[in-house]
Amino acid sequence: MKLNISKAAQFVKAGAVEAMEPQVMAAQEALENATCLGNDFLGWLHLPSSITPEFIAEINATAKVLQENCEAVVVAGIGGSYLGARTVIDALSNSFGWLQPSNMPRVLFAGNNIGEDYLSELIAYLKTVKFGVINISKSGTTTETAITFRLLKKLCEDQRGKDEAKKVIVAVTDAKKGAARTTADKEGYKSFIIPDNVGGRFSVLTPVGLLPIAVAGFDIAQLVKGAQDMEKECSLATPYAENPAAQYAAVRNALYQDGKKIEILVNYQPKLHYFGEWWKQLYGESEGKDLKGVFPAAVDFTTDLHSMGQWIQEGERTIFETVISVENPNTELAVPSDEENLDGLNFLAGKRIDQVNKMAELGTQLAHVDGGVPNMKLSIDKLDEYNLGQLIYFFEKACGISGIVLGVNPFNQPGVEAYKKNMFALLNKPGYEKESAAIQEKLK
Numbered sequence: 001m002k003l004n005i006s007k008a009a010q011f012v013k014a015g016a017v018e019a020m021e022p023q024v025m026a027a028q029e030a031l032e033n034a035t036c037l038g039n040d041f042l043g044w045l046h047l048p049s050s051i052t053p054e055f056i057a058e059i060n061a062t063a064k065v066l067q068e069n070c071e072a073v074v075v076a077g078i079g080g081s082y083l084g085a086r087t088v089i090d091a092l093s094n095s096f097g098w099l100q101p102s103n104m105p106r107v108l109f110a111g112n113n114i115g116e117d118y119l120s121e122l123i124a125y126l127k128t129v130k131f132g133v134i135n136i137s138k139s140g141t142t143t144e145t146a147i148t149f150r151l152l153k154k155l156c157e158d159q160r161g162k163d164e165a166k167k168v169i170v171a172v173t174d175a176k177k178g179a180a181r182t183t184a185d186k187e188g189y190k191s192f193i194i195p196d197n198v199g200g201r202f203s204v205l206t207p208v209g210l211l212p213i214a215v216a217g218f219d220i221a222q223l224v225k226g227a228q229d230m231e232k233e234c235s236l237a238t239p240y241a242e243n244p245a246a247q248y249a250a251v252r253n254a255l256y257q258d259g260k261k262i263e264i265l266v267n268y269q270p271k272l273h274y275f276g277e278w279w280k281q282l283y284g285e286s287e288g289k290d291l292k293g294v295f296p297a298a299v300d301f302t303t304d305l306h307s308m309g310q311w312i313q314e315g316e317r318t319i320f321e322t323v324i325s326v327e328n329p330n331t332e333l334a335v336p337s338d339e340e341n342l343d344g345l346n347f348l349a350g351k352r353i354d355q356v357n358k359m360a361e362l363g364t365q366l367a368h369v370d371g372g373v374p375n376m377k378l379s380i381d382k383l384d385e386y387n388l389g390q391l392i393y394f395f396e397k398a399c400g401i402s403g404i405v406l407g408v409n410p411f412n413q414p415g416v417e418a419y420k421k422n423m424f425a426l427l428n429k430p431g432y433e434k435e436s437a438a439i440q441e442k443l444k
């Protein structure tokens with residue numbers, strides 16, 4: 001993975017990125033010495049290097065049980081208990097899931113919304129296949145996931161009988177507390193622990209992400225290897241100017257201080273759509289607090305050049321872009337020649353589709369920079385487990401540094417409780433009587 005900041009750094013005062021070195025180094029030291037805000041949630045920092053081959057083997061063994069006994073596996077989880085697995089599985093899967101060779105179970109995601117049609121349609125499908133469940137919830141009490149798990153548990157038990165269902169239901173949750181833990185212990189499900197000191201959005205390299213990714217048939221050892229190598233590359237031992245996480249954190253803070261309040265993560269590969277979703281949660285929940293924080297947005301190019309492209313080129317100049325560029329596609333396809341040439345595209349005949357994509361990417365960067373949009377570029381060799389592992393750890397490390405430089409606690413998310421309190425009051429949850437009364441007053 002390579003980071004190029006030159007087309008972004010030119011937008012801030014000369015020397016501004018270099019001048020941030022003391023702040024950024026101090027943030028890195030605060031992470032390393034656990035002296036920063038939120039220092040009880042730093043379990044992700046050296047997580048990659050702490051993962052053993054034995055642990056990977058245990059996850060792969062559980063994945064094998066699900067693979068051998070299920071045509072579909074539903075991953076129930078939301079937010080940090082969902083997005084990492086979906087990101088990696090989407091990035092590595094066939095773009096048209098139904099065309100995938102079917103020697104692996106189809107991995108489906110639920111528990112990440114409260115759509116009645118979504119759940120009804122899922123259930124209708126699951127009645128036609130042998131399925132298993134991975135129930136993922138750190139707190140073990142998240143409403144979206146818990147409602148979904150109720151439905152799935154009953155369906156699975158009705159389909160296979162209670163004893164057989166136990167073999168294909170796996171819990172990933174807290175070691176001791178929460179309903180998911182109580183149920184797993186009571187029913188005797190295989191379970192994995194989410195460490196106390198790893199927050200949801202930093203948990204993709206725990207069983208939260210690793211188990212579903214392994215079930216989908218991907219190489220979690222390579223994913224972890226990529227993260228381990230990036231852990232070294234982004235360590236304190238790497239000089240500031242060569243440390244990609246430090247540089248990215250510095251540039252985005254310098255731009256933010258200069259009025260660039262929105263960062264757009266750009267991809268040119270549809271398979272990376274969910275990478276943008278994962279990244280939005282990571283940066284949005286980590287930095288958006290105390291009335292501060294870059295707003296993280298994401299687009300899929302060239303698709304969104306035909307919609308959001310107008311805004312990015314000519315809208316308010318408060319944005320900057322970070323482009324993830326995949327250097328080599330995993331397949332080869334050329335533009336065909338056409339005798340009639342009615343579309344006038346024979347000048348492209350014989351060229352790889354990716355050459356066209358790359359020129360769109362370069363042309364867009366030039367246009368956006370000319371239009372006043374700072375651009376950073378992250379290049380990876382290809383879309384595979386190793387490179388995704390690198391990207392994941394890079395963004396996590398940079399997020400920790402960036403949040404500390406911004407002056408917030410990057411590891412809490414107090415703001416996500418407000419909607420839950422209102423929802424429980426509106427649904428008359430026992431214990432919320434006072435809130436219910438107050439909310440009824442507001443609604444008058």
Ligand code: PA5
Pocket residue numbers: 078079080081136137138139140141142145199200201202285413
């Ligand atoms: O990052 C976070 O902490 C959140 O997005 C949580 O992961 C999400 O709310 C799900 O929580 P839980 O795993 O407790 O069900």
